[in-house]
Amino acid sequence: MKQRTLKSVIEMEGIGLHTGEKMSVKVHPAYPDTGICFRRSDVECEYTRISPYTVTSTQLATTIQCGNQTISTIEHLMAALYGLGVDNAKVEVSGPEVPVFDGSAIAFVDAIVKTGIAEQAKARKFIKFKKRIRLEKDGKWIEIIPSRFFKVTFDIDFENESIGQQKAYLQVTPDSFVKELSPARTFGFRQEVEQLWQMGLAKGGSLDTAVVIDGDDVMNPEGLRFRDEFVRHKMLDLIGDISLLGYPIFGHIRAYKSGHNLNNLFARTLIESANYYSIVELPDNDPAQNYNLELNPQGIT
Ligand SMILES: [Zn+2]
Structure with missing residues (x-):
């Protein structure tokens, strides 16, 4: 490829x-x-x-x-x-x-x-992980295990009732990314947004740019795009943050409550674990090569 x-x-x-x-x-x-x-x-x-x-x-x-x-x-x-x-x-x-x-x-x-x-x-060159690498911090963790494809599993656990516990798994291809993750919006809590406004931050934050939660309710009149839109957005953020590695990934990333900070520490840890990965090119008949938009794999589970 x-x-x-x-x-x-x-x-x-x-x-x-x-x-x-x-x-x-x-x-x-x-x-x-x-x-x-x-x-x-x-x-x-x-x-x-x-x-x-x-x-x-x-x-x-x-x-x-x-x-x-x-x-x-x-x-x-x-x-x-x-x-x-x-x-x-x-x-x-x-x-x-x-x-x-x-x-x-x-x-x-x-x-x-x-x-x-x-x-x-x-x-095209890929980064292929051969052994498990795991990072834990403040009750959150993230790890990668070997896989012939790129897969993401994400768990979140919020006390807030409109989010609660959500877990999702996806084999990430262009098709599954577009359908299952790309529409998922960022989210924030009304009180936090108001605090940020007072600090002169998040000035562009509104119901047009995020899902906003007030108490246990979603304030956006149109509601959610997916029942589990929150965990899907966390997967989207993780893919964006981990993409800074600079190569398409072969590995299964599993994360629990991770965010931008842990994602970035993990990306640095991955690069520094040189004995745990190799940079590879693939033969054209490898199924992992199927990076075309017609591919229709199993959706999110
Ligand atoms: Zn985001």
């Missing part, structure tokens, strides 16, 4: 979750072995290739360092690029954060699918 990039440039405009201001994001095609690179277009700034070590903050969103500047809320765009199998792209953001749109990855998925994905001349 070959590396992939976009057929042409994508340009999108929307509100930043934290500044509440209008931002634009452009995603350009890029040469093989470029990986995913980000730069700010509003200041003097070179492209930086993302890795787990470019992350400088995981409070409220995943933030990367780009020269002297930072770019926030990269995780849903990163998840969309990974989920659709885009290896190489250059991302330009016109301010300090990627627009949040509706709090899910759908806007990015729609734009990438509409533009199309092009195969490139070089072979």
Whole structure:
């Protein structure tokens, strides 16, 4: 299988979750072995290739360092690029954060699918885990076990009645990512959002950009997109955060109550566990090669 990039440039405009201001994001095609690179277009700034070590903050969103500047809320765009199998792209953001749109990855998925994905001349490389790696912190944990495919299992456990305990498992392919994870929106609690507003944060946070929970009720008039939308969004975030490894993954990630911080620590731990993985190319007849959008695997369970 070959590396992939976009057929042409994508340009999108929307509100930043934290500044509440209008931002634009452009995603350009890029040469093989470029990986995913980000730069700010509003200041003097070179492209930086993302890795787990470019992350400088995981409070409220995943933030990367780009020269002297930072770019926030990269995780849903990163998840969309990974989920659709885009290896190489250059991302330009016109301010300090990627627009949040509706709090899910759908806007990015729609734009990438509409533009199309092009195969490139070089072979695609995967990171294949051979042994279990596990990380635990503050009652949360995350681990990867060997698998011929990329799979995610996620458990959450909130006291809040509208969330409660949710557990989901998915074999992640472009098709299953688009249908089962990309529509799942970020969520927050009304009291927390109001506190953030008082601190001058989350200015773009609203019922248009997130699921907001008040007491035990979902405030959004349209309700939830999935009964277990919360755990699906946690899976989306995990895929976005772990995609900073820079390779499509063969392994089954299982997580309990993980978030951006533990996801990033785990991504660093994975890279540093060099005896536990190998970088591989696959023969064309390997079923794990089936990264096309017509594939229709089993949905979420
Ligand atoms: Zn998120």
